[in-house]
Amino acid sequence: xxxxxxxxxxxxxxxxxxxxxxxxxxxxxxxxxxxxxxxxxxxxxxxxxxxxxxxxxxxxxxxxxxxxxxxxxxxxxxxxxxxxxxxxxxxxxxxxxxxxxxxxxxxxxxxxxxxxxxxxxxxxxxxxxxxxxxxxxxxxxxxxxxxxxxxxxxxxxxxxxxxxxxxxxxxxxxxxxxxxxxxxxxxxxxxxxxxxxxxxxxxxxxxxxxxxxxxxxxxxxxxxxxxxxxxxxxxxxxxxxxxxxxxxxxxxxxxxxxxxxxxxxxxxxxxxxxxxxxxxx
Amino acid sequence: xxxxxxxxxxxxxxxxxxxxxxxxxxxxxxxxxxxxxxxxxxxxxxxxxxxxxxxxxxxxxxxxxxxxxxxxxxxxxxxxxxxxxxxxxxxxxxxxxxxxxxxxxxxxxxxxxxxxxxxxxxxxxxxxxxxxxxxxxxxxxxxxxxxxxxxxxxxxxxxxxxxxxxxxxxxxxxxxxxxxxxxxxxxxxxxxxxxxxxxxxxxxxxxxxxxxxxxxxxxxxxxxxxxxxxxxxxxxxxxxxxxxxxxxxxxxxxxxxxxxxxxxxxxxxxxxxxxxxxxxxxxxxxx
Numbered sequence: 188x189x190x191x192x193x194x195x196x197x198x199x200x201x202x203x204x205x206x207x208x209x210x211x212x213x214x215x216x217x218x219x220x221x222x223x224x225x226x227x228x229x230x231x232x233x234x235x236x237x238x239x240x241x242x243x244x245x246x247x248x249x250x251x252x253x254x255x256x257x258x259x260x261x262x263x264x265x266x267x268x269x270x271x272x273x274x275x276x277x278x279x280x281x282x283x284x285x286x287x288x289x290x291x292x293x294x295x296x297x298x299x300x301x302x303x304x305x306x307x308x309x310x311x312x313x314x315x316x317x318x319x320x321x322x323x324x325x326x327x328x329x330x331x332x333x334x335x336x337x338x339x340x341x342x343x344x345x346x347x348x349x350x351x352x353x354x355x356x357x358x359x360x361x362x363x364x365x366x367x368x369x370x371x372x373x374x375x376x377x378x379x380x381x382x383x384x385x386x387x388x389x390x391x392x393x394x395x396x397x398x399x400x401x402x403x404x405x406x407x408x409x410x411x412x413x414x415x416x417x418x419x420x421x422x423x424x425x426x427x428x429x430x431x432x433x434x435x436x437x438x439x440x441x442x443x444x445x446x447x448x449x450x451x452x453x454x455x456x457x458x459x460x461x462x463x464x465x466x467x468x
Numbered sequence: 469x470x471x472x473x474x475x476x477x478x479x480x481x482x483x484x485x486x487x488x489x490x491x492x493x494x495x496x497x498x499x500x501x502x503x504x505x506x507x508x509x510x511x512x513x514x515x516x517x518x519x520x521x522x523x524x525x526x527x528x529x530x531x532x533x534x535x536x537x538x539x540x541x542x543x544x545x546x547x548x549x550x551x552x553x554x555x556x557x558x559x560x561x562x563x564x565x566x567x568x569x570x571x572x573x574x575x576x577x578x579x580x581x582x583x584x585x586x587x588x589x590x591x592x593x594x595x596x597x598x599x600x601x602x603x604x605x606x607x608x609x610x611x612x613x614x615x616x617x618x619x620x621x622x623x624x625x626x627x628x629x630x631x632x633x634x635x636x637x638x639x640x641x642x643x644x645x646x647x648x649x650x651x652x653x654x655x656x657x658x659x660x661x662x663x664x665x666x667x668x669x670x671x672x673x674x675x676x677x678x679x680x681x682x683x684x685x686x687x688x689x690x691x692x693x694x695x696x697x698x699x700x701x702x703x704x705x706x707x708x709x710x711x712x713x714x715x716x717x718x719x720x721x722x723x724x725x726x727x728x729x730x731x732x733x734x735x736x737x738x739x740x741x742x743x744x745x746x747x748x749x750x751x752x753x754x755x
Contacts, residue, residue, distance in 0.1 A: 202585070209585040220588065227589035248612055305474030309482075315683075315737050316730045317691040319603075320707075323714035324722055328525065402601040410607065410698050411714055422604060426611045434608050442600040449599035 190241030194234045201230035250432040258432040259439060265421070266440050273418040274444050276333035277405035281340025286397060289345045290390070293352035294378070307353060314346040322408040336408045336417075343404040344397035351396075355389025356382055388463050391456040398448045402441065486529055493525040494518035527720045535724040551728045557705040558693050559732060561621050565628025566689040570682060572629070573636030580637075581644045581670070594637055602631060606695045624696040624705075631692040632685030639681025643674030676753060679744035686736045694729060706732070 205223050213219050232252050238244070239251035246254065259266070296302045322339045329335035359382050367377045409419025418437050425433040460466055491514070498517040502509045509517070519528040527535075536551065543550035580587045606627045613623040647669050655665050697707025706729045713722035748754045 205589050206585040209588045214584065214588070223585070223588040224590075224592040228593065247615055301474055302478070304471050305476075305478035308471075308475050309478050312734065315687050316733050317687070317694055319691055320694060320710055320726045320729050323710050324719070324726070327714060327717075327719070399599055399601060403603045406601055406604045407695055407698075410695075411711070419604070423607055426607045429611075429615070431608065431612070438605055438608075441604050445599045445601050446596060 188241070190237045194237035194241065197237070198230060198234055201226055247429040247431055250435055254432050255435040255439065259436040262433065262436065266436060268416050269418045269421050269437065270440055270444065272333060272414070272416045273336070273405050273409065274402065274448075277336030277408070277417070278340055278401040280333070281337035281405065282344055282397060282401040284337065285341035285344035285401075286348045286394060288341065289348035289393075290352055292345075293349050293356060296349075296353055297356045303353065307350065310346050310350050310353075314350055318343050318346075319404060319407050322404070323411040326408060326411045331412045331414055336405045336413075339408040340401045340404040343400045347396050347400070348390075348393040351389045351393030352386065355386030358382075358389060359385045387456075387460045388465070391452065391460065394452050395449060395456070398452055399445060402445050402448065406441065483529055486526075487519070490524065490526045490528040491515055491518045494521055497521060497525070523717050524719055527723050531720050532723045532727060535720045536727055539724060540728075551706075551709070551724060554704060554706050554709050554725070555728050555732055558690070558697065558707065558729075561624035561696070561705075562628050562686070562689045562693045562736070564621065565625035565630075565693065566632045566686050568625065569629035569632035569689065570636045570685060573633045573681075573685075574640055574678070577637050577640035577644060578666075580641050587641075591641065594634060598634055598638070602634075603627075603692065603695050606692065607698070610696055624693045627696040628689035628692040631688040632682075635681045635684040635688060636678070639677045639684075640674055643677025644670045646677065647673050672751060675751065676744075676748060679740065679747070683737050683740050683744075686740055687733055690729070690733050690736060 205226055208214065208219050208223055208226075211219070236251045236253055239249055250258075296306055319339070321342060322335075325338045325342075326335045329338050363381060363385075364377065367381050370376075372380070406419040406422070409417045410423050413420040418441055421437050422434050425431070425437070457466055495514060495518055498509060498514055498521070501517075518524070520531070521527075524531070539549060539551040543552075547553060576590070580590060609627055610619075610623045613619065613626070651669060651673075652665065655669055660668070693705070694707040694710070697705040698711055703712075706725050709725035709728075710722055713719070713725060745754070
């Protein structure tokens with residue numbers, strides 16, 4: 188009971204601090220903008236911990252953060268192997284292959300207006316479908332190992348990337364293309380020096396969307412069959428054994444991997460599209 | 469008209485490629501069978517065989533269509549083998565989850581607009597959470613709720629609500645903030661109250677954003693429900709159809725389930741899109 192009261196008190200106190208901070212005149216400084224969400228996050232973890240302990244919630248329903256952290260620290264070997272299998276072999280390979288293929292296809296489509304007219308609506312349509320469902324079929328075709336996961340990822344990232352790249356390639360306006368023409372620039376020159384740079388914000392938008400779906404595809408594909416290693420495999424078997432601390436540890440790894448992956452692509456974007464209005468200021 | 473022609477051409481090419489791929493991928497089984505029966509296969513026999521196997525590696529389009537037709541129109545809706553029955557199970561959870569997720573997203577976005585502390589503490593996490601593979605926790609939610617005695621519709625709806633919640637939240641915050649200073653200032657000169665500003669300016673101008681994120685959200689909801697049907701050996705729903713198909717090597721059944729899911733997703737998005745069009749038209753935002 189006391190633990191519950193403490194949790195409640197901490198919640199109130201933290202909210203009060205956050206309200207004060209956000210109302211203070213310093214609410215636009217970088218420190219406060221970082222501090223407020225940080226306090227919020229930490230409070231959630233503390234309250235979670237205290238509630239689990241205070242209410243004696245069994246571990247098979249919700250393990251406390253401390254238990255998860257212990258599990259995370261004590262099983263780094265397994266987690267690393269799972270991460271390597273799912274993220275590096277499955278998601279990353281598929282991501283690179285899928286995005287690369289989509290990029291090349293987009294350039295091809297761009298040269299043929301007829302294809303652009305026909306393929307784009309089809310691509311848009313497919314991008315909205317539950318493509319994850321193709322996972323069991325691909326697992327059947329390519330076997331249990333990472334190849335089938337990479338294949339799922341390739342299909343999942345292909346269409347969003349394709350649609351975005353094609354959109355990006357048409358982002359230049361007539362004036363700019365006419366200017367290139369007055370320079371007597373060849374198709375290649377126009378592509379490399381004008382249209383690809385102009386398409387970069389769109390391309391990176393596609394790349395960023397694809398990071399999340401790549402990881403989702405690789406993990407979900409493992410639910411349909413995998414070797415005895417991998418994040419999706421671990422999650423589904425540990426759920427079956429009610430080892431929820433391990434499941435949460437895997438989810439933590441997945442969350443960190445997803446954010447870092449996204450962050451890395453966003454950082455590259457910042458370097459490449461430094462000229463774009465959304466990156467300035 | 470030209471666009472329609474182009475789309476039809478592309479679709480036809482895809483179907484043709486599919487048929488060709490079906491011949492190639494199913495050829496091995498056909499040759500094995502022929503070798504066992506000690507007969508030579510001519511090319512036309514090979515093609516005929518590869519397009520009509522019972523458990524092909526890649527079923528030909530007409531087999532999938534036949535299975536779809538047979539399990540939707542020809543079966544009674546209450547039958548365990550009817551795709552309409554399974555599709556309805558999935559649709560139910562999707563719609564419930566989507567409604568709850570959208571509603572919560574809208575409510576929280578209103579809070580975020582008016583309470584700065586909430587904005588500063590919740591928004592960074594909401595945005596960061598978009599990069600996290602949330603779908604990975606689906607099996608856990610199903611099993612945990614199962615162990616406390618909740619099963620069937622609710623756990624799947626929770627997953628689908630969770631997945632549609634974040635797109636709607638982020639989109640609505642953007643939408644409610646979309647009126648510019650001029651418009652807000654104008655309302656101030658009218659001496660409009662806060663609630664007037666909300667209902668007469670912010671809410672109407674957020675509607676396009678709401679629909680855009682609802683289209684993303686409903687597709688995500690459906691994926692969430694299907695994935696939620698995978699673990700714990702669920703026996704009903706499109707996801708379960710996919711899973712049992714993969715267990716027993718019933719490829720045609722899997723493809724039919726996949727197409728049913730695709731059709732469902734496309735129609736859900738189309739319904740939201742059509743609603744968007746009518747609503748925006750009535751509001752005078754598009755012509």
